Amino acid sequence: MLSLDRKLLRDLWRLKTQVIAIAMVMAAGVATLVLAVGAYRSLDETRETYYERYRFADIFATATRAPEWLADEIAKIPGVAAVETRIVETAILDIEGFSVPATAALVSMPEIGDQVLNRIYLRQGRTPDPAHSDEIVVNEAFAKAHGFGPGDTFHAIIDGRKRKLVIVGIALSPEYIYALGPWDLMPDDSRFAIGWLSRKAIEAAYDLDGAFSQVSVKLMRGASLDDVIERVDVLLARYGGRGAYGRKDQQSHAFLDAELKQLEAMARILPPIFLFVAAFLINMILSRLVALEREQIGLMKALGYRSLTIGMHYMKFVAAIALVGVVIGGIAGTWLGFGLTRLYGDFYHFPFLVFLWGADIYGIAVFITVGAAALGGARAVWSVVRLPPAVAMHAPAPPRYRRFLTNGWLRHISQTNIMIARHILRWPVRAGLTVFGISLSVAVLLASLFSFDSIEFMIDFTYFQADRQDATLEFTQERPVGVISDVERLPGVLAAEPVRTVAVKVRYGHVERRVPVIGKPAGTDLSRVLDTDFRPVTLPETGFAPSDALAEILGVRVGDIVEIETLQGRKRIVEMPVTAIIQGYLGLLSFMDIEAVNRLMREGPMVTGVHLAIDEAEADALFAEVKDMPMVGSIALQKKSLEKFRQTLAENISVMISVYAGLAMVIAFGVVYNSARIQLSERGRELASLRVLGFTRGEVSWILLGELAVLTLASLPLGWAIGYGVAWVTVQGLQSELYRVPLVIDRQTYAVSSLVVLGAAAISALIVRRRIDRLDLIEVLKTRE
Amino acid sequence: MAEPVFSVDDLTKVYRTGEVEVHALRGVDLDIREGEFLVLLGPSGSGKSTLLNILGGLDHATAGSVTFRGTELTTFDERALTLYRRENVGFVFQFYNLVPSLTARENVALVTEIAVNPMRPEEALEMVGLSDRLDHFPAQLSGGEQQRVAIARAIAKRPEVLFCDEPTGALDSKTGVRVLEALVAVNADLGTTTAVITHNVAIGDIAHRVVHFADGKVARIDVNETRRPASEITW
Numbered sequence A: 001m002l003s004l005d006r007k008l009l010r011d012l013w014r015l016k017t018q019v020i021a022i023a024m025v026m027a028a029g030v031a032t033l034v035l036a037v038g039a040y041r042s043l044d045e046t047r048e049t050y051y052e053r054y055r056f057a058d059i060f061a062t063a064t065r066a067p068e069w070l071a072d073e074i075a076k077i078p079g080v081a082a083v084e085t086r087i088v089e090t091a092i093l094d095i096e097g098f099s100v101p102a103t104a105a106l107v108s109m110p111e112i113g114d115q116v117l118n119r120i121y122l123r124q125g126r127t128p129d130p131a132h133s134d135e136i137v138v139n140e141a142f143a144k145a146h147g148f149g150p151g152d153t154f155h156a157i158i159d160g161r162k163r164k165l166v167i168v169g170i171a172l173s174p175e176y177i178y179a180l181g182p183w184d185l186m187p188d189d190s191r192f193a194i195g196w197l198s199r200k201a202i203e204a205a206y207d208l209d210g211a212f213s214q215v216s217v218k219l220m221r222g223a224s225l226d227d228v229i230e231r232v233d234v235l236l237a238r239y240g241g242r243g244a245y246g247r248k249d250q251q252s253h254a255f256l257d258a259e260l261k262q263l264e265a266m267a268r269i270l271p272p273i274f275l276f277v278a279a280f281l282i283n284m285i286l287s288r289l290v291a292l293e294r295e296q297i298g299l300m301k302a303l304g305y306r307s308l309t310i311g312m313h314y315m316k317f318v319a320a321i322a323l324v325g326v327v328i329g330g331i332a333g334t335w336l337g338f339g340l341t342r343l344y345g346d347f348y349h350f351p352f353l354v355f356l357w358g359a360d361i362y363g364i365a366v367f368i369t370v371g372a373a374a375l376g377g378a379r380a381v382w383s384v385v386r387l388p389p390a391v392a393m394h395a396p397a398p399p400r401y402r403r404f405l406t407n408g409w410l411r412h413i414s415q416t417n418i419m420i421a422r423h424i425l426r427w428p429v430r431a432g433l434t435v436f437g438i439s440l441s442v443a444v445l446l447a448s449l450f451s452f453d454s455i456e457f458m459i460d461f462t463y464f465q466a467d468r469q470d471a472t473l474e475f476t477q478e479r480p481v482g483v484i485s486d487v488e489r490l491p492g493v494l495a496a497e498p499v500r501t502v503a504v505k506v507r508y509g510h511v512e513r514r515v516p517v518i519g520k521p522a523g524t525d526l527s528r529v530l531d532t533d534f535r536p537v538t539l540p541e542t543g544f545a546p547s548d549a550l551a552e553i554l555g556v557r558v559g560d561i562v563e564i565e566t567l568q569g570r571k572r573i574v575e576m577p578v579t580a581i582i583q584g585y586l587g588l589l590s591f592m593d594i595e596a597v598n599r600l601m602r603e604g605p606m607v608t609g610v611h612l613a614i615d616e617a618e619a620d621a622l623f624a625e626v627k628d629m630p631m632v633g634s635i636a637l638q639k640k641s642l643e644k645f646r647q648t649l650a651e652n653i654s655v656m657i658s659v660y661a662g663l664a665m666v667i668a669f670g671v672v673y674n675s676a677r678i679q680l681s682e683r684g685r686e687l688a689s690l691r692v693l694g695f696t697r698g699e700v701s702w703i704l705l706g707e708l709a710v711l712t713l714a715s716l717p718l719g720w721a722i723g724y725g726v727a728w729v730t731v732q733g734l735q736s737e738l739y740r741v742p743l744v745i746d747r748q749t750y751a752v753s754s755l756v757v758l759g760a761a762a763i764s765a766l767i768v769r770r771r772i773d774r775l776d777l778i779e780v781l782k783t784r785e
Numbered sequence B: 001m002a003e004p005v006f007s008v009d010d011l012t013k014v015y016r017t018g019e020v021e022v023h024a025l026r027g028v029d030l031d032i033r034e035g036e037f038l039v040l041l042g043p044s045g046s047g048k049s050t051l052l053n054i055l056g057g058l059d060h061a062t063a064g065s066v067t068f069r070g071t072e073l074t075t076f077d078e079r080a081l082t083l084y085r086r087e088n089v090g091f092v093f094q095f096y097n098l099v100p101s102l103t104a105r106e107n108v109a110l111v112t113e114i115a116v117n118p119m120r121p122e123e124a125l126e127m128v129g130l131s132d133r134l135d136h137f138p139a140q141l142s143g144g145e146q147q148r149v150a151i152a153r154a155i156a157k158r159p160e161v162l163f164c165d166e167p168t169g170a171l172d173s174k175t176g177v178r179v180l181e182a183l184v185a186v187n188a189d190l191g192t193t194t195a196v197i198t199h200n201v202a203i204g205d206i207a208h209r210v211v212h213f214a215d216g217k218v219a220r221i222d223v224n225e226t227r228r229p230a231s232e233i234t235w
């Protein structure tokens, strides 16, 4: 082994704690990169493959009742590759031993031949036999939640009649990867089911012979999505078409997409942070090493070593750190990434998983990590190369400090504190980078933990400010308003508020959107309408109140006149003023007074659903009655839904916090520990002299650790600001028409982020403190630095 | 005669570095008297620094006893030694050991802040002839000036004893003399008991007594009937 290489190994060993601290920061960067990119690619590929193999449609549209021949018309639209019509309806389920009513989306299966689009993947059993109208295939999640297998039975209220259904198969579907029940924020497998029945059975039940209520379209490559959507809309308009939409507005796809986007964002935000910090730390440690070895470098040059050889020696030091980081990070990232992919796979019930962990991920990881390390080391190595041998043999000039305050000022500040202040000001760039580095760890925490605050805020808004009802019943079709008094008489119903929802097309200038208009009576108490300042709004007798998201898309403000076209019943176009902008986080919504909706539809007072306040003690009795009510198409249980949501959240939150706290602590520890160690190496002599003068260990430690305390404290506000910025960017990236996330960061989250970082700083300070305590007083005094 | 400030009795110091044992002190006996100016002479490695470090509370003896005004120093723990250094001892070293981020005045203030009955930093700097360099940083001072700041820093707390380990070792003759003058002046004006290590025989002439070291022991002690002023010394 060359003696230079032996020196390299000894240096690495001597500086092992620092080297490991830096390598861990790099490892965190590599791990997050490998994990996020790998999991993202794998899941994306899994989804793509799933979609492709099971022919997930590109366009979806629902109608009230469209004649079957329309399918041929749709197929003739240029760019359409395949069309499949179906009947999709919701039904209440009655499951033995499960008092809470569940809701199912019932989907028809073709009588002859296989499904053309949105094919199911049969896990067990077989498809329903058209000859037996009671045979059903259910989704796996639901079957698992109830312990169902082929042969088991449950009841469903199908178009008013209670029917016993026999499970013949258990399946998965690309259409319901993320299966959300009405009003749910998280899939609740026990309360929401997908059931596939033979078309014949469902046709008969819903009296839809020769008609369909849903159509799916697969496009040819290169076809225009918007054009086809428009032409489908035109064809369906007369049959209660509710507006065709593409995958991006298909619920399951959109939610899954948002989740994958988050992974992608993680791959873009976290690794650069870690690699930046690592580069900075490498710069610090190598500059110090070179400064200490100036004489040796000069000597080697004098002995005839080439500058390049010596430069390479130091670059190898950098490369070794990067290598350790890449190996640890690569292994950890792969392991965690596979775990995460499996976790997602389970959660979404993918029938298979494609692991796409190409060599290129590692190639990229190695490339950017070594690149960052080399950049970090470049300055120090360059100074080595440039150092003329003669100069190298002299000790560097002592650092020049500046007086930043006059004597009068300083009278009351102790000299040790002046040392701290001057030292910071003497190396402002290094102090600045240290502050920046630590602040990034605060930012990492803040930018990840804030999502819980935002979610809590949305929960509070949705379930405690706006939709405060315990349950919502939706009827299979519009009912006269008199039905409300029937509902009020049900056991356990404390209050009932009518609601009428109709589909409309709203237009302002060139922009138009298909949206539901929710009609509510004035002064509702359960389900309230709140404006963007979170104040309850009384909807005026006439006028249109879009949600803020919709208002933004249309570009309307209060007072603007919009055009509303009805999409159900008789077609009408009316102009209406915008009377309020409504706060909303989920979907594109709009509101009107229920009377105004009735007038718009030119029908008498009708309702499509009812919001309920329930007496919990009588809930079972109520549920039992609801399960037998023919007119109820679905039931949403907001409080149950919230429970489920909270439960899932609680499971995730502690994992998330510990992962991100760990990552942040790696940064904070790496920066603080390295700063302290390098300072100790630079100032050990100074500190030892003070010990000789009679300063206690505590007083001497303060000079060094006090500086770090100051820098750490200074990094907090900066970290909050950066974290807020990253959170803001994250939130912007998550905005979609389906949902928007409010940017909310609680004071508590700032506190937690700060405390974690302060904790990591304190730990590194304690470790360094032990070294300060062990300073060899005599040894330091004997030698000139 | 008054009780000595230090009584050193059969002091031994053994350094153990792995397998090797180095006997730095092999039974030193020495009394240091109140107010005297002592010069320790001897070849390199003879144990002078080791003795001074033990007397100054920087190091522990292996065996033997050292009393400071009747108190046994060898029993002191780390905390007591720190206090002892803080209150009673002033140090001057070969390489000045000033804090580079503090000015001359502030380097002195560093000590006066933690001392019980200090003089003003300006006063201390005046005693070593540096009144016109108060606000200079170490980097802006010559070696001799830096060493005089170190002396001012050592005497500012009015220590009872002043230990100087080769204070002129890094200086040329002319600047070295100015440093010695400062030390003699402090000894005369404040009565600070002073011990100066050197391997420069000429410097012995300015002392009350010269302690010759050899091989970890006191070889002999010379008493100067007449002391030469520092200004007359050259090397």
Ligand SMILES: Nc1ncnc2c1ncn2[C@@H]1O[C@H](COP(=O)(O)OP(=O)(O)O)[C@@H](O)[C@H]1O
Pocket (backbone or CB within 6 Å): B015, B016, B017, B022, B023, B024, B042, B043, B044, B045, B046, B047, B048, B049, B050, B051
């Ligand atoms: N920390 C130490 N570890 C081991 N040996 C030491 C140590 N300090 C001093 N010595 C040894 O003790 C002996 C006396 O050293 P020292 O008191 O410094 O001599 P002087 O100051 O007279 O030159 C020398 O042999 C030296 O090598």
Ligand SMILES: [Mg+2]
Pocket (backbone or CB within 6 Å): B048, B049, B050, B165
């Ligand atoms: Mg010595």
